[in-house]
Amino acid sequence: MWSLYRRYYASTSRKLFERDFAQKDSLLVLRDADDCIRGFSTIAVGLTQFDGCGVRYVFSGDTIIEPAYWGTQALAFSWLRHAGEIKRMQPEVPLFWFLIVKGHRTFRYLPAFAREFFPHWKRHTPVHLAALMNKLAHERFGAAFDAASGVVRYQESQGHLAGDIAEASEREAGRDDVSFFFRRNSGYRNGDELVCLCELSAENLRPLARRLFENTH
Numbered sequence: 001m002w003s004l005y006r007r008y009y010a011s012t013s014r015k016l017f018e019r020d021f022a023q024k025d026s027l028l029v030l031r032d033a034d035d036c037i038r039g040f041s042t043i044a045v046g047l048t049q050f051d052g053c054g055v056r057y058v059f060s061g062d063t064i065i066e067p068a069y070w071g072t073q074a075l076a077f078s079w080l081r082h083a084g085e086i087k088r089m090q091p092e093v094p095l096f097w098f099l100i101v102k103g104h105r106t107f108r109y110l111p112a113f114a115r116e117f118f119p120h121w122k123r124h125t126p127v128h129l130a131a132l133m134n135k136l137a138h139e140r141f142g143a144a145f146d147a148a149s150g151v152v153r154y155q156e157s158q159g160h161l162a163g164d165i166a167e168a169s170e171r172e173a174g175r176d177d178v179s180f181f182f183r184r185n186s187g188y189r190n191g192d193e194l195v196c197l198c199e200l201s202a203e204n205l206r207p208l209a210r211r212l213f214e215n216t217h
Contacts, residue, residue: 001029001040008064008165011156011191017062024061028082030075039065039075045086046098048139050132056090057136058083058200060099063106067165076109080212083200087213095200098136100152100193103161104168107181110198113209117198119150121180133197145195151185152193161188 002017023044030039042061047054065075087095097117101107110117118125118133125133137145141152166189172178185194202210 001037004037004040004066005062005064009161020061026082028075028078030065030069030072032069038069039063041075041079043079043082046136046140048136050135051128054093055096055132056086056093057096057098058086059140060097060106070105076112077212080113080205080209081215084213084215087200096132097196097198097200098133099196100137100141101181101185101196102188102191102193103166104172104178104181104188107194107196108175108177110196111177113205114198115204115206117196119180119184119194119196121176129197133195136197137195149184150195151187152195153187154191 001021002014005017006012006014021042024042025045026043028041028043029037032038041063044059044061046057046059048057049055065072083095083097097114099106118129133150134145134147137147137152144154145152168178168182173182181194182188185192188194198204200213202214205213
């Protein structure tokens with residue numbers, strides 16, 4: 001995984017990679033027919049108190065897929081199934097997807113999966129969700145989180161997408177979600193990360209994502 005990661009991320013090190021890995025609870029791996037690793041995503045599950053109630057969240061960590069395998073959705077589908085398993089452990093407790101986004105391709109999963117997520121280019125973030133986003137980001141990233149911009153910004157990059165991987169094609173750049181991401185996270189080239197939040201519930205997921213989440217056919 002480190003060999004794959006270092007090909008596509010700059011300003012990182014084996015030490016940083018292993019430190020992040022050690023803070024996660026789960027790992028999803030994409031392998032080819034020869035059992036070679038072609039992508040992976042790390043996951044941590046957390047619990048916080050908000051407005052007097054318990055709230056659980058799935059935090060997405062390091063994620064990379066080799067460009068040759070961008071067309072496959074196997075890793076994304078596995079992520080949705082795994083999130084559904086987490087929800088079923090405590091169905092009565094609200095579950096959110098809490099992620100910080102370095103690149104526009106990751107941000108595009110939000111509109112692909114969910115009906116509502118924030119921040120969004122068409123509507124303001126509801127006050128209570130903005131408060132939850134800020135709470136989670138402050139708890140996890142402390143002073144590196146800038147609440148005014150909704151961005152995690154380190155003095156020195158903790159790893160950012162290298163070269164052309166970070167950029168969008170002309171066609172991609174014309175998409176509403178991609179242009180919004182670049183406006184909100186103009187420092188993405190330096191490793192800045194946009195804080196995002198999405199409720200993981202059957203009602204909030206799009207039809208295919210919902211079927212995977214509920215593990216139905």
